[in-house]
Amino acid sequence: MGAIANDDFFDSLPVFTDFEGVADADNYRPLPNDWILAVADIVGSTGAIEAGRYKAVNMAGASVISALLNALGRHNYPFVFGGDGALVAIPASAAVQAREALASVQAWVREDLQLTLRAALVPMSEIKAQGLDVRVARFSASPEVFYAMFTGGGSSWAEAQMKAGKYAIAAGPSGSRPDLTGLSCRWNPIVARNGEILSIIAIPGDAGATAAFQQLVADIVAIAAEQNRGAHPLPADGPPIAFNTSGVETEARATAPRGQRLLRKLAILGQIALTVTMDRLGLHWGKFDPKQYKRDVARNSDFRKFDDGLKMTIDIDPARLQRIEALLEKASKAGIARFGLHRQDSALMTCLVPTPLSRNHMHFIDGASGGYAMAASNLKAKLS
Numbered sequence: 001m002g003a004i005a006n007d008d009f010f011d012s013l014p015v016f017t018d019f020e021g022v023a024d025a026d027n028y029r030p031l032p033n034d035w036i037l038a039v040a041d042i043v044g045s046t047g048a049i050e051a052g053r054y055k056a057v058n059m060a061g062a063s064v065i066s067a068l069l070n071a072l073g074r075h076n077y078p079f080v081f082g083g084d085g086a087l088v089a090i091p092a093s094a095a096v097q098a099r100e101a102l103a104s105v106q107a108w109v110r111e112d113l114q115l116t117l118r119a120a121l122v123p124m125s126e127i128k129a130q131g132l133d134v135r136v137a138r139f140s141a142s143p144e145v146f147y148a149m150f151t152g153g154g155s156s157w158a159e160a161q162m163k164a165g166k167y168a169i170a171a172g173p174s175g176s177r178p179d180l181t182g183l184s185c186r187w188n189p190i191v192a193r194n195g196e197i198l199s200i201i202a203i204p205g206d207a208g209a210t211a212a213f214q215q216l217v218a219d220i221v222a223i224a225a226e227q228n229r230g231a232h233p234l235p236a237d238g239p240p241i242a243f244n245t246s247g248v249e250t251e252a253r254a255t256a257p258r259g260q261r262l263l264r265k266l267a268i269l270g271q272i273a274l275t276v277t278m279d280r281l282g283l284h285w286g287k288f289d290p291k292q293y294k295r296d297v298a299r300n301s302d303f304r305k306f307d308d309g310l311k312m313t314i315d316i317d318p319a320r321l322q323r324i325e326a327l328l329e330k331a332s333k334a335g336i337a338r339f340g341l342h343r344q345d346s347a348l349m350t351c352l353v354p355t356p357l358s359r360n361h362m363h364f365i366d367g368a369s370g371g372y373a374m375a376a377s378n379l380k381a382k383l384s
Contacts, residue, residue, distance in 0.1 A: 238294025
């Protein structure tokens with residue numbers, strides 16, 4: 001595979017637009033053999049969330065994606081946001097830049113968020129040697145935004161190796177700063193409208209991703225699809241724009257060095273105030289239309305994904321929640337799947353917005369009281 005085709009691997013994949021396609025093996029293609037998985041997560045994320053630091057945990061997880069994509073100068077590499085961590089697939093030719101970006105983001109998370117981020121670069125050759133694979137699909141959340149789905153067992157193995165201390169990337173020196181341009185968390189928590197915000201993690205049982213597991217995924221997605229807009233946590237017109245200052249400090253830490261943060265905070269507050277005013281008065285500023293931007297936020301969000309298992313954060317009513325939980329319990333008893341759930345009353349959004357004037361901004365959804373990290377903890381507790 002040539003260098004250009006290699007870099008453009010994700011853009012070359014066939015696109016599916018119905019999320020049910022995550023259960024269709026024909027939508028997936030193998031990651032090139034000379035690629036690398038960059039994986040990272042927060043150590044002790046459960047404790048940090050229990051201490052009320054879920055915004056910081058989500059920001060740290062999203063910062064991995066932001067730092068890597070900005071360092072590599074491209075936004076078309078496959079990635080997945082996991083709440084308290086992330087995975088990005090990159091060509092081997094980008095390994096040096098990726099290593100530097102991961103080292104810098106670890107130092108930034110330690111010093112500015114007071115959290116510990118561990119990271120690793122795992123070669124596909126090592127994954128293949130285990131008899132595993134990484135297969136990627138390209139899901140269109142909207143005409144402007146595509147999210148990667150992963151299967152094959154390789155990404156889970158890479159994460160396990162990272163947690164075991166292998167392929168580790170050392171944190172950079174004090175004062176190291178990654179490029180986190182576009183990373184923000186300006187939205188208020190999104191309160192459930194249908195019942196509860198449910199974060200789901202469902203992974204294959206010992207037999208792997210069998211036809212029975214694929215059917216389970218399809219059945220869960222089908223139940224969620226009965227709810228308005230597939231149980232999307234955001235309304236179709238997008239979240240309300242409000243004068244919210246809770247994420248300003250974290251965003252300023254992400255996008256400005258220490259001596260310039262006051263000015264950055266003032267700039268962020270000014271942008272928020274201007275956007276709120278424009279939205280309420282129905283005004284535009286050049287190409288920027290706040291109401292269109294909110295609709296794009298809803299369409300571009302990643303409230304459901306597949307990463308060697310189904311992950312969803314959905315707004316679901318009690319009857320459908322009960323049906324989903326019953327399906328998962330039955331599959332668990334049959335050895336088809338293992339699962340963890342976490343219920344909360346609202347969802348949280350962390351964003352990558354290269355420029356508000358373009359429509360390809362991306363928005364990562366998680367539960368507002370721990371979401372995926374707490375669902376993973378629930379899953380781990382069941383296994384032990």
